[in-house]
Amino acid sequence: MxxxxxxxxxxxxxxxxxxxxxxxxxxxxxxxxxxxxxxxxxxxxxxxxxxxxxxWLFAGITCEIPAKGNYMTLEVGDNPVIIVRGDKGVIHAFHNVCRHRGSRLCVSEKGKVAKLVCPYHQWTYELDGRLLFAGSDMGTDFDLGQYGLKPVQVKTAGGFIFVSLAEQPPAIDDFLVTLEHYLEPYDMxxxxxxxxxxxxxxxxxxxxxxxxxxxxxxxxxxxxxxxxxxxxxxxxxxxxxxxxxxxxxxxxxxxxxxxxxxxxxxxxxxxxxxxxxxxxxxxxxxxxxxxxxxxxxxxxxxxxxxxxxxxxxxxxxxxxxxxxxxxxxxxxxxxxxxxxxxxxxxxxxxxxxxxxxxxxxxxxxxxxxxxxxxxxxxxxxxxxxxxxxxxxxxxxxxxxxxxxxxxxxxxxxxxxxxxxxxxxxxxx
CATH class of the missing domain: 3.90.380.10 (Naphthalene 1,2-dioxygenase Alpha Subunit; Chain A, domain 1)
Known part of the structure; x- marks a missing residue:
């Protein structure tokens, strides 16, 4: 098209x-x-x-992805999303779409991986979305750096995870500061x-x-x-x-x-x-x-x-x-x-x-x-x-x-x- x-x-x-x-x-x-x-x-x-x-959409709870490599997925209409914990505890969110031919990367609701590997042709991504491996058949001039996963906006507070598919989502930080304060007693x-x-x-x-x-x-x-x-x-x-x-x-x-x-x-x-x-x-x-x-x-x-x-x-x-x-x-x-x-x-x-x-x-x-x-x-x-x-x-x-x-x-x-x-x- x-x-x-x-x-x-x-x-x-x-x-x-x-x-x-x-x-x-x-x-x-x-x-x-x-x-x-x-x-x-x-x-x-x-x-x-x-x-x-x-x-901004409520997606899940940080305790559901407690360690590096833990991930969760959700479907926002036709848009599959993956949320994964990477190095130093950082939580990333990406469109759950391989940059090769568009297959979903993670098909389970939750799981744990060392890398994000497409089940179709084994393109492999780092937990921060960088493309690491696309096979030798792509040619010597293929630029891995041009094909990282497409990011999704993500914020966390008080153990809650929020995502937005917008490039410039509405302001939410004032609420997140208060949410963190109200949920502090619960040690989320x-x-x-x-x-x-x-x-x-x-x-x-x-x-x-x-x-x-x-x-x-x-x-x-x-x-x-x-x-x-x-x-x-x-x-x-x-x-x-x-x-x-x-x-x-x-x-x-x-x-x-x-x-x-x-x-x-x-x-x-x-x-x-x-x-x-x-x-x-x-x-x-x-x-x-x-x-x-x-x-x-x-x-x-x-x-x-x-x-x-x-x-x-x-x-x-x-x-x-x-x-x-x-x-x-x-x-x-x-x-x-x-x-x-x-x-x-x-x-x-x-x-x-x-x-x-x-x-x-x-x-x-x-x-x-x-x-x-x-x-x-x-x-x-x-x-x-x-x-x-x-x-x-x-x-x-x-x-x-x-x-x-x-x-x-x-x-x-x-x-x-x-x-x-x-x-x-x-x-x-």
Whole structure:
């Protein structure tokens, strides 16, 4: 395919860009989005280009690649990515694409290698992406230095790994400094993944996020979760009861004594951190509300740490308790298909079967994930109907959804505007 044909394919999305921009400009802030945002293939392609192709994405946890040569992979739409730990502990990220004929280099979700070797023709790369070997058949004039792996932007903080496919991604360092501070008590260099799950939901990724950003549905859908979780996490929430506010004040005094941060911090509408108590008498999101792991995380001395909630749009939410943490990653697979990955973290010295039972540890969120899958899929089926039209959000119960849709709309509009000059060049 020549360059003109390639640009023509990109230009095929020009009408969708213009229509999307117009719909966002005219949308009512308190209503759900028009139908195409949830099921149209062209608009999904724009989501992958302008949101997942340009924003910072939560990828994984540094403990998953603890030593030199450890790697993890993920798929961002059609873009496979590899994240690998190299010399001196440095974490690199690359497009998981061989520079020879484009084969994926690493085909497993996780692994450990001495070098990155393409399984197709054995081109071999250093862990920092340099091409080391391409065989003698490439000729004596072949320049290895011109064919290193293409890098992906990567940043780490507090044990979290973020990647961006953009050449110039948005600023994120202020949030990362705060994330590092809030996760310091957990000593994230010394945690491990105790268990993980992958659930494919037949629903658009925005419906998965919308469902997460409100607990309006919790009473009718999540009995296991509500054995420990408060339905709100902010004393300014209009639903917050006097009993909740009193509990918060007592717990915040305890957390101050332990030098554990708890204050609500926002970074626009993209990132949010806050520590909030669980229900009185419970300390963990387990079936009985008691610790799921006997060995506490990091330097924590009490299991009664409530839940440190961390939001990162567009694709992650997290709960950190005294005994374990639960981290979530969302990646779109198609206009109506999304994979949700859940990982349960414990202290790296915790012994399975002695300090924790994986089945008990995961029971509450396994149930909750299954319930949310059904809700999102039924939501998608209804939205696909010709009867669907944008419906009103509750500003009391669904303010988190409003914030998410506002963030999405603002970022999509801004990124579309920045793409507009290149579109004009292509058309000319």
């Amino acid at each position: 020549d360059i003109n044909a390639h640009l023509a394919l990109d230009d095929d999305l020009a009408p969708a860009r213009e229509a999307t921009s117009a719909m966002l400009a005219s949308r009512a802030r308190n209503l759900s989005l028009p139908q195409p945002f949830y099921n149209d293939a062209r608009l999904f392609a724009l989501d992958m280009q302008e949101i997942f192709g340009k924003e 260099a010394n945690v491990k993944v105790a268990v993980e799950s992958h659930i494919v939901e037949q629903a658009n990724w925005k419906l998965v996020l919308e469902n997460n950003r409100e607990c309006y549905h919790c009473n009718g859908a999540h009995p296991e979760l509500l054995n420990s979780l408060q339905e709100f996490d902010d004393t300014d929430d209009p639903r917050a009861t006097p009993a909740y506010k009193s509990l918060v004040a007592r717990k915040q005094a305890d957390w101050d004594g332990d030098k554990v941060p708890w204050q609500l911090r926002r970074f626009g509408k993209r990132n949010r951190l806050t520590r909030t108590p669980l229900l009185e008498g419970t300390v963990s999101m387990t079936p009985n509300g008691q610790p799921g792991c006997k060995k506490l995380m990091g330097r924590l001395q009490s299991p009664d740490m409530g839940s440190l909630r961390i939001l990162h749009l567009p694709n992650s939410w997290n709960h950190f308790m005294g005994d374990h943490a639960v981290v979530f990653r969302v990646l779109p697979l198609g206009p109506q298909q999304t994979v949700v990955t859940t990982k349960w973290l414990v202290h790296k010295d915790a012994v399975e079967g002695v300090d924790y039972d994986p089945e008990q540890l995961r029971r509450v969120w396994d149930a909750t994930n299954a319930q949310d899958k059904r809700l999102a899929e039924e939501n998608q089926r209804g939205i696909n109907s010709k009867a669907y039209e944008p419906g009103p959000y509750s500003e009391t119960y669904e303010f988190g959804v409003i914030d998410f849709i506002d963030w999405y709309s603002e970022r999509m509009q801004e990124n579309l505007e920045h793409s507009a000059p290149s579109l004009r060049v292509v058309r000319g």
